[in-house]
Amino acid sequence: MWRLFGDQLRAFLMQRAPNAQVAEDLLQETFVRIHTKLDEVEDQQRIRSWVFQIARNLVIDHYRAKSREAAALADEIAADDQTEESLEEVVIGWLPKMLEQLPAEHREAIKLYEIEGLSQQEIADRLGLSLSGAKSRVQRGRTKLKQVLFDCCSFEHDRRGNLIGYQRNHESDSPGMDD
Structure with a gap:
């Protein structure tokens, strides 16, 4: 054969x-x-x-x-x-604790806009504000939330802007970072 x-x-x-x-x-x-x-x-x-x-x-x-x-x-x-959670998912998981650091009016505006997905007009109606007042609260709330985030940690991004690492700035005041 x-x-x-x-x-x-x-x-x-x-x-x-x-x-x-x-x-x-x-x-x-x-x-x-x-x-x-x-x-x-x-x-x-x-x-x-x-x-x-x-x-x-x-x-x-x-x-x-x-x-x-x-x-x-x-x-x-x-x-x-x-x-495996991505780093972005980990950081998003800190959001509730970080929101607690904001003043009440900004915290409420961010929750309604970013978490519940309401439009700025709907936020204005719900909170009894003018549209420009609602826009201002959302914008200021974002700025304050960003400051809380950067007070907490330093972030490393790749050249495309993707989060590739983070480091705590202060162990004692790192809201929501229960690794």
Whole structure:
């Protein structure tokens, strides 16, 4: 069998495998299967097509296995991404404690706008303010919240502006930073 089909199978597998080592492994596996199932061949006239069908099936199995491995790896990475909080999520988690540091009128305006998603007109209506008064409260509240955040920590960003690290400025007054 080796003498009859070895070179032909090697050439066949080299065209279909991703590299020479995989082709050699598939060639060896092809001959193992040939020898274990040779007695099951019913039509000796079709032995050549049977041998190449084994090789074809092994190539298909190889790529299916690689595809499953890639899919499993992608699932594992996705699961890790879902379980690990990003730095932005960590900092957002500090928001309730940081909001407590703001004066009541600014705290309420920020909660309504940033957390509840109300428009500035809706905030004005709810708090009995003019639209410009609501806009002013939201803007001042943001400024004060930003100051609380920067009083707490120093942040490091990449060149695209993504948060890549932070460091506490003062251990004792780091609101919400319960690592």
